[in-house]
Amino acid sequence: xxxxxxxxxxxxxxxLLAMASRVETAITKGIRALVERDDDLASKVKIxxxxxxxxxxxxxxxxxxxxAKAPLARDLRFIIVAMKxxxxxxxxxxxxxxxxxxxxxxxxEEQLKPYVDIPRMADMALDMLHRSxxxxxxxxxxxxxxxxxxxxxxxDLHKQLQRExxxxxxxxxxxxxxxxxxxxxAKRLERIADHATNIAEEVVYLLEGRDxxxxxxxxxx
Amino acid sequence: xxxxxxxxxxxxxxxLLAMASRVETAITKGIRALVERDDDLASKVKIxxxxxxxxxxxxxxxxxxxxAKAPLARDLRFIIVAMKxxxxxxxxxxxxxxxxxxxxxxxxEEQLKPYVDIPRMADMALDMLHRSxxxxxxxxxxxxxxxxxxxxxxxDLHKQLQRExxxxxxxxxxxxxxxxxxxxxAKRLERIADHATNIAEEVVYLLEGRDxxxxxxxxxx
Numbered sequence: 149x150x151x152x153x154x155x156x157x158x159x160x161x162x163x164l165l166a167m168a169s170r171v172e173t174a175i176t177k178g179i180r181a182l183v184e185r186d187d188d189l190a191s192k193v194k195i196x197x198x199x200x201x202x203x204x205x206x207x208x209x210x211x212x213x214x215x216a217k218a219p220l221a222r223d224l225r226f227i228i229v230a231m232k233x234x235x236x237x238x239x240x241x242x243x244x245x246x247x248x249x250x251x252x253x254x255x256x257e258e259q260l261k262p263y264v265d266i267p268r269m270a271d272m273a274l275d276m277l278h279r280s281x282x283x284x285x286x287x288x289x290x291x292x293x294x295x296x297x298x299x300x301x302x303x304d305l306h307k308q309l310q311r312e313x314x315x316x317x318x319x320x321x322x323x324x325x326x327x328x329x330x331x332x333x334a335k336r337l338e339r340i341a342d343h344a345t346n347i348a349e350e351v352v353y354l355l356e357g358r359d360x361x362x363x364x365x366x367x368x369x
Numbered sequence: 370x371x372x373x374x375x376x377x378x379x380x381x382x383x384x385l386l387a388m389a390s391r392v393e394t395a396i397t398k399g400i401r402a403l404v405e406r407d408d409d410l411a412s413k414v415k416i417x418x419x420x421x422x423x424x425x426x427x428x429x430x431x432x433x434x435x436x437a438k439a440p441l442a443r444d445l446r447f448i449i450v451a452m453k454x455x456x457x458x459x460x461x462x463x464x465x466x467x468x469x470x471x472x473x474x475x476x477x478e479e480q481l482k483p484y485v486d487i488p489r490m491a492d493m494a495l496d497m498l499h500r501s502x503x504x505x506x507x508x509x510x511x512x513x514x515x516x517x518x519x520x521x522x523x524x525d526l527h528k529q530l531q532r533e534x535x536x537x538x539x540x541x542x543x544x545x546x547x548x549x550x551x552x553x554x555a556k557r558l559e560r561i562a563d564h565a566t567n568i569a570e571e572v573v574y575l576l577e578g579r580d581x582x583x584x585x586x587x588x589x590x
Contacts, residue, residue, distance in 0.1 A: 201583040208580075212449060218439035228433060231449075235456070314549065321542045328535065328552075359429075362422040 153217060160210050160230050161285065167203040167234065168281045170196055171241045172274055175340060178247035179270040182333070183263055185255045193248035200241035207234045229354040233284065236343040236350075240277065243336040243343075250333040260316070260326045265309045269337045272302050276344035280351060289355040295348035296360075302341040309334050374438060381431050381451050382506065388424040388455065389502045391417055392462045393495055396561060399468035400491040403554070404484055406476045414469035421462035428455045450575040454505065457564040457571075461498065464557040464564070471554040481537070481547045486530045490558045493523050497565035501572060510576040516569035517581075523562040530555050 174196040181190035211231045219227060247270075276298050283292035313327045313334075352360050395417040402411035432452045440448060468491075497519050504513035534548045534555075573581050 198583075205580055205582065212446070215436060215449070216442055216445055221437055224437055225433070228436070228452075232456075235453075314546065317538070317545050318542060321539060321545075324538050324542075324545075325535065331549075359426055361426065362419075 153214070153219065153223070156210070156214055157223060157226060160207065160214065160227070163203065163207050163210065164230055164233060164237070165281065165285065167200060167207065167237050168277065170200050170203065171237050171244060172277060174200065174241055174244035175247065175270060175274055175277075178244050178251060179267055181248055182251035182254060183267060185259070187252050187255055190248040190251045190255075193245055197241050197245040200238060204234055204238040207231070225354055225357075229284075229350045232350050233281075233347050236346045240340045240343040243340045246336045247333055250329045250336070253329045254326060254333075257326055260323055260330070265305060265312075266330070266334060266337070269302060269305050269309070269334060269341075272298060272305070273337050273340040273344060276302070276341055277347070280344050280348040283348065283351045284354070287355060289352055292348045292351040292355070296345060299341050299345040302338060306334055306338045374435065374440065374444070377431070377435055378444060378447060381428065381435065381448070384424065384428050384431065385451055385454060385458070386502065386506065388421060388428065388458050389498065391421050391424065392458050392465060393498060395421065395462055395465035396468065396491060396495055396498075399465050399472060400488055402469055403472035403475060404488060406480070408473050408476055411469040411472045411476075414466055418462050418466040421459060425455055425459040428452070446575055446578075450505075450571045453571050454502075454568050457567045461561045461564040464561045467557045468554055471550045471557070474550045475547060475554075478547055481544055481551070486526060486533075487551070487555060487558070490523060490526050490530070490555060490562075493519060493526070494558050494561040494565060497523070497562055498568070501565050501568040504569065504572045505575070508576060510573055513569045513572035513576070517566060520562050520566040523559060527555055527559045 174193050177189050177193050177196065180186065181193070208231060211227050211234075214227050215224070276295050279291055279298075280295045283289070283295070310331065313331055316323050317327045349361050352358065395414050398410050398414050398417065401407065402414070429452060432448050432455070435448050436445070497516050500512055500519075501516045504510065504516070531552060534552055537544050538548045567582075570582050573579065
């Protein structure tokens with residue numbers, strides 16, 4: 149791959165980072181829309197998501213064009229991983245849009261209780277997303293591997309929240325619709341953390357050439 | 370791309386079909402486990418899912434090896450689409466495993482009511498999956514496009530089921546945990562239909578070179 153192509157790879161990386169930044173903004177806005185009961189903010193997430201979708205198509209097109217130039221093995225892997233990261237970011241953007249949608253639903257009713265665990269889950273998912281992209285950009289497999297156990301923490305917090313919300317519903321059925329909306333919102337945050345984990349796994353694969361998907365996570369850490 | 374590589378493309382296609390067939394079996398077993406209240410069958414879905422995960426890694430490796438051989442533009446696109454289909458199948462397999470898990474949970478309690486809409490949703494999702502793969506194998510864009518509106522039907526059925534289950538919960542709170550399990554199970558079927566839709570969109574892109582993701586579905590149909 150020549151100098152020109154190297155520049156194209158750098159552009160691909162930059163575009164992916166721009167996409168990741170939009171996804172982070174979308175998640176942050178979705179959660180702020182819930183906590184601050186701000187419907188206007190929630191509706192802005194939709195615009196963010198449209199831009200994320202456009203970036204996905206642009207990145208995909210760039211990647212296909214680069215693959216057509218018969219890249220070196222190392223660059224080939226980089227391009228494929230970039231495409232996979234892109235797909236995960238697009239889905240994380242969809243989840244952020246879903247968070248905003250549930251926020252609008254929840255803002256219509258009286259707040260069930262102060263939101264503590266949900267913003268915490270969101271912070272953790274954002275942190276994972278940020279670190280996995282950082283690992284990709286800096287080429288740091290250690291940082292990527294550090295993301296993997298964080299997903300278990302998010303899962304634990306999610307399960308705890310689920311149990312708590314089910315107790316609420318059983319104790320006072322009048323809270324059922326709100327609890328269901330919160331359950332759906334929390335599930336979306338949990339999926340964002342899953343996408344961050346997928347990205348981290350792809351980065352490890354890129355840097356170490358080892359496939360650590362499907363439960364082999366603990367073997368080398 | 371030479372004759373040898375053509376054979377490799379055919380192998381890639383065959384492996385993808387084998388994977389799709391496992392995913393279909395996993396979904397069918399998961400739903401049968403629920404309807405027939407058969408925990409043994411549900412536990413077999415886990416084995417199926419492990420095999421699906423192995424096939425994903427094999428297909429990915431085959432695709433990367435093929436991409437490294439500087440394929441012609443047309444074949445390049447075929448290989449990339451095969452990788453994307455593979456990823457969607459893997460996630461559909463995960464959803465099938467989730468269906469089986471909820472079936473085990475539901476089988477522990479008295480059946481809420483005869484399952485009608487859930488098997489119907491599953492049949493529709495299976496049909497979509499089958500058709501989108503068929504469109505890929507036969508290179509038929511018309512069949513692929515026919516899958517897209519089916520997703521709307523699944524979404525409608527899903528929303529109807531959600532409303533019904535929420536009414537149940539409100540009327541008799543003792544059904545809450547069962548209703549929640551059914552809601553989660555239905556959500557997984559809805560996601561399987563989404564994956565089938567993604568596959569159909571990829572097939573249209575492969576055959577027509579047009580990207581119809583992100584809400585442009587209705588434009589040309």
